[in-house]
Amino acid sequence: MPVAVELPSLGESVVEGTVSRWLVKEGDHVEIDQPLVEVTTDKVDAEIPAPVAGLIQKILVPEGQTVAVGAPLVMIEADAGSKAPSKPAAAPAAAPAAAQPRGAEAPTPATPLARRLAEEAKVDLRKVTGTGAAGRVTKQDVEQAASGRSRPAAEPASPPAAGRPAYLGYSLQEGDRVVPMTPLRRLVAEHMVLSKRVSPHVGTVAEIDMSGVSRVRDAHKRGFEQDHGFGLSFLPFIVHATVRALREFPRLNASVLEDAIVEKKDIHIGIAVETEKGLVVPVARHADRLSLAGLAQAVEDLANRARTKKLSADELKGGSFTISNPGRFGNLYGFAIINQPQVGILRMGEIVKRPVVRTLEGEDAIVIRPIMHLALSYDHRAVDGAPANGFLHRIRELLEEAEFDL
Amino acid sequence: MPAPLQIEWLGRIGWREALEAQRKRVEARRADAGPDSLLLLEHPPVITLGRSADPAHLLESRAALAARGIEVQEAARGGSATYHGPGQLVGYLIVDLAARGVPDVHRFLRGIESDLIAAIEELGVAARALPGLTGVFADAPGTPRKLASIGVGLRGWVSFHGFALNVSLDPTAFAPIVPCGLAGIEIGSLARELGAGAGEDLDSRARAAVAAAFAARWDAP
Numbered sequence: 001m002p003v004a005v006e007l008p009s010l011g012e013s014v015v016e017g018t019v020s021r022w023l024v025k026e027g028d029h030v031e032i033d034q035p036l037v038e039v040t041t042d043k044v045d046a047e048i049p050a051p052v053a054g055l056i057q058k059i060l061v062p063e064g065q066t067v068a069v070g071a072p073l074v075m076i077e078a079d080a081g082s083k084a085p086s087k088p089a090a091a092p093a094a095a096p097a098a099a100q101p102r103g104a105e106a107p108t109p110a111t112p113l114a115r116r117l118a119e120e121a122k123v124d125l126r127k128v129t130g131t132g133a134a135g136r137v138t139k140q141d142v143e144q145a146a147s148g149r150s151r152p153a154a155e156p157a158s159p160p161a162a163g164r165p166a167y168l169g170y171s172l173q174e175g176d177r178v179v180p181m182t183p184l185r186r187l188v189a190e191h192m193v194l195s196k197r198v199s200p201h202v203g204t205v206a207e208i209d210m211s212g213v214s215r216v217r218d219a220h221k222r223g224f225e226q227d228h229g230f231g232l233s234f235l236p237f238i239v240h241a242t243v244r245a246l247r248e249f250p251r252l253n254a255s256v257l258e259d260a261i262v263e264k265k266d267i268h269i270g271i272a273v274e275t276e277k278g279l280v281v282p283v284a285r286h287a288d289r290l291s292l293a294g295l296a297q298a299v300e301d302l303a304n305r306a307r308t309k310k311l312s313a314d315e316l317k318g319g320s321f322t323i324s325n326p327g328r329f330g331n332l333y334g335f336a337i338i339n340q341p342q343v344g345i346l347r348m349g350e351i352v353k354r355p356v357v358r359t360l361e362g363e364d365a366i367v368i369r370p371i372m373h374l375a376l377s378y379d380h381r382a383v384d385g386a387p388a389n390g391f392l393h394r395i396r397e398l399l400e401e402a403e404f405d406l
Numbered sequence: 407m408p409a410p411l412q413i414e415w416l417g418r419i420g421w422r423e424a425l426e427a428q429r430k431r432v433e434a435r436r437a438d439a440g441p442d443s444l445l446l447l448e449h450p451p452v453i454t455l456g457r458s459a460d461p462a463h464l465l466e467s468r469a470a471l472a473a474r475g476i477e478v479q480e481a482a483r484g485g486s487a488t489y490h491g492p493g494q495l496v497g498y499l500i501v502d503l504a505a506r507g508v509p510d511v512h513r514f515l516r517g518i519e520s521d522l523i524a525a526i527e528e529l530g531v532a533a534r535a536l537p538g539l540t541g542v543f544a545d546a547p548g549t550p551r552k553l554a555s556i557g558v559g560l561r562g563w564v565s566f567h568g569f570a571l572n573v574s575l576d577p578t579a580f581a582p583i584v585p586c587g588l589a590g591i592e593i594g595s596l597a598r599e600l601g602a603g604a605g606e607d608l609d610s611r612a613r614a615a616v617a618a619a620f621a622a623r624w625d626a627p
Contacts, residue, residue: 010560011510033436035561044511046560190538198549198591258577258592262465 003052004072007039010046015183017041018066018313019073028056030076037073054078064312184278195340199256200380203335206392210351210370212402213237220406228297235271235325236296238348238374241398243267243288243295246321249391251383253320255341261382270319270339271299273306274326280306281339283319292404324348333373343382346395349373409441411501411624413617416447421454421479421490424498428566431500435564442506444568444620445498446613449490453583454481456488456557463487466582476582481567487583488555493575493595495612497568497620504563515540515556517623518569522554525619526571529612531599542571544594551594573597573612574604 007017017039024036035047036056057075061067118125172178181189217232224232246253250263269287273280282302284290290298305311322339325348333349354371357364374395378388416427424447434440453464453476463486468478476491490496499518503509508517519535522542526533532545533553542554554571572595580593596612597604605611 011512011514013512014510033562041511044515044558044560046511047562049562194538257465258580260581 052078205375245394252344270322272324333375335377343379347375412441412443418448421452442501451491452477495571499568521619525615528615
């Protein structure tokens with residue numbers, strides 16, 4: 001009989017895990033309790049043992065992929081007569097002890113004696129915190145619950161709340177809608193707080209005339225779309241100019257260590273992409289080795305796969321500088337929060353036709369030009385104002401000169 | 407209830423050797439043939455790289471490190487790069503979380519943090535956890551200074567690995583790596599927090615305080 005091995009619940013607040021390494025392959029025969037796969041969550045590596053002896057039929061989740069608790073990882077064709085051992089240590093798939101009220105379909109693990117007692121004393125097992133092996137409700141737990149001494153299961157000591165200052169508290173008012181944070185939202189939130197805490201942000205803005213880039217783009221638009229199957233946006237031009245400027249200002253392509261600043265050899269550009277699920281920052285690796293067309297392709301591919309959730313974990317790591325393009329409208333300019341452990345981030349404003357002063361044939365004149373505000377946030381631990389402005393000014397020059405090869 | 411936590415001081419032992427000692431105990435614990443234990447020890451200088459370690463986190467070549475007597479080892483654990491060496495108290499926890507009735511890795515991590523905070527405060531240093539960052543930090547203004555790192559492995563519900571508390575170790579020993587992949591925090595030590603008040607016997611007092619804090623929690627009925 002085929003048995004699905006699921007990602008066990010590793011704790012109340014653990015909602016997903018990443019398959020880091022398979023220790024078996026399809027066709028292998030495994031013994032009960034033999035480690036099958038290593039799964040990583042925040043700071044924890046867990047080995048999931050086989051619940052039965054049998055043949056590995058199909059591995060359902062590849063290495064590097066993150067899945068939710070309960071997702072099937074592998075199918076095992078169980079040997080005749082093999083059944084799951086009752087030893088709790090071997091079966092982390094059992095429900096966590098710190099019980100949230102469980103759904104009706106998932107029976108609360110309890111000893112038979114506890115079950116009988118609960119029935120007699122009319123104690124709802126789902127509301128009892130199990131202290132037995134693998135979180136099973138014991139006779140003692142039921143007795144305590146019956147005498148009202150048990151902590152109500154609905155309010156276990158919730159670790160994430162601990163240590164949070166009281167002034168952040170808010171008491172719910174009628175009509176409020178409570179939207180629980182998704183794991184991604186929580187990660188983003190924690191990262192933003194961390195970044196603002198460790199890094200003194202300074203902002204500076206440049207006003208950039210995009211006429212030259214617009215001309216290049218218009219000239220190649222049709223041919224590019226025919227050759228590549230997608231439209232040429234402004235973003236690859238910004239990335240290209242940024243990469244060139246980073247090579248001249250390596251201090252912006254850096255990380256701060258305790259007593260040192262590391263200027264990185266490689267340039268990997270993170271592109272902030274807003275998806276249905278939230279903000280993700282896939283990384284165009286070795287962006288300095290790519291042509292403009294290559295960058296366009298990389299950016300398009302990463303953004304598409306970010307939206308269809310097909311990025312691997314590695315593609316979200318290792319950026320050395322980030323560019324954020326938060327959308328066209330209602331966005332003159334704004335300062336992004338630095339993506340740690342980097343030291344700078346650019347944020348694109350909308351491109352709008354504006355009257356500007358130009359000298360034409362020796363005369364000052366007001367002309368209409370497509371203007372973009374480009375805002376740089378930089379970490380003042382690593383970078384001072386003059387080089388930061390120099391860097392931003394260089395990007396402006398490169399974009400206004402618009403010497404791009406397509 | 408399970409038997410109390412057995413706490414042992416193994417002295418200075420190599421990283422591989424300690425891994426083997428853990429492996430044996432994990433197997434014994436899983437077979438119900440061994441106790442829950444806390445192994446306290448110290449490693450000779452070694453840099454370990456976790457599964458998510460970026461090669462960029464190692465800032466010197468292996469040859470250069472070897473010349474200075476620092477080993478580099480790949481560890482089958484989550485997390486990034488870290489350094490162990492003399493003056494750092496390492497604690498490996500081999501505990502059956504299911505048998506303890508708390509099969510919850512996050513509660514386990516938070517428990518280790520709070521035990522370490524208790525021990526560190528016993529030694530006269532204010533310490534805290536930072537939400538979102540596993541580990542223990544000095545409770546002082548300015549850039550967070552990390553006093554203890556935490557990283558745990560699980561085989562079934564039996565834990566291994568644990569924590570590393572910087573006692574008298576010189577934080578500059580971390581210079582060859584980006585610790586735990588985190589730029590923007592500093593590595594601290596108890597000796598540095600205490601300054602002149604550290605005293606000669608800080609290492610042995612730290613050992614005693616950590617043992618007492620863990621015994622208090624894990625032995626409680």
